[in-house]
Amino acid sequence: MTGPSTPYRPPHGPIAVIHRDDHLLVVDKPQGLLSVPGRGPDLTDCLLARLAAIWPEVLLCHRLDRDTSGIMVFALTKEGQRKMGRMFEVRRVRKRYIARVAGRVAAPSGTIDLPLIVDWPNRPLQHVNHETGKPAVTDWTRVAHEGDTTRMRLMPRTGRSHQLRVHMRELGHPILGDPFYATGAALDHPRMMLHAEGLKFEHPVTGKVMRLEAPVPF
Template identity: 50%
Template sequence: MPEILYADDQLVVVNKPADLLSVPGRGEDKQDCVWRRVQQTYPTARIVHRLDYATSGLMVLALNADSHRYLSNEFQQRRTEKSYQAVVFGDLEGETGEVKEPLRCDWENRPLQIVDYEHGKQAHTTWKKLQKEAKGTRVQLHPVTGRSHQLRVHMQFLGHPIVGDRFYAPEAAQALSPRLLLHAENLGFSHPQTGDWMEFHAPVPF
């Protein structure tokens, strides 16, 4: 069971472990996921947004149709606040920056994503350097948009893929960690019933 950080009659906030699907995949071996585990305690739970299989951190699930509609719209309209922490390969130059390369699915190599200036969808990430470490550079990442694998591909585009990334990092960067060093540490949104702003934090486990 993912760690439950908060629950009321409208929503549940959980801390997803790395290497767990957000929703079921195709095949019997891909049925274990955050959604099914949460449903064991909260049978009406509905997925609002997803984290990659390899990414850990904060997710909110809705407990009824109205809350699901409200929260889904908040994510689509970018009225939520999300920040991630990662360790990227190499020495990232500068203190802050942004990446705006458009992304699309690499259909021949699904589920990988690629930068495509002609057919890609708008994608925007801002980053802030936190500190240099033995394995690379620790950064805070803010996804302004929410494309699939956005943070991973944008960091790869900068020449600093995320350490432990089995999709986008070279072997040397994969070898530094058994897991992807990407964690959704902060999540903020307004409550679907009261409108009150809620903020959650999940400590970085690496």
């Protein structure tokens, strides 16, 4: 998402392809590039459009926030899109993210179970709401302390908008560089330190177990 104080300046350069077959195209989305077009003529440049210039048949299966980098799956056939979309919907895709967060996380691991819903007066921001929020669950593991920050491995069980970003803030350790949920020194970073590192799923057509990764750039 594009915030009011973050003008859209998408990066240039080729998109790294992680995997391609007759049905799927898996790429490494760079930070700062929209997954799909935004509203307005200045937000038309996006990952989907860039891939469609090379593979006109490409179809969207899921999204990453503009400021999140990492692994994204697209389909090259209607069958692949339908089945892949269904697997995301019923949570048969295991997702793994790496984040750097503010502060030194004390516990080695944990689970955050806090329901989320859009904060309508401040959309697209999300917030915790125990009455009307949709279930949102994130498992996390501390990887390492790095000075006064912590490297974390995040495994969302659900796929709510901004889930990892809100959950880390609620843990008391916002993601570094997050333009929506970090404040003060935690905001003062050249990018949001959140990267979709890995996906594991059964290929929607062949049934082969796919374990795919995008290298962490920070």
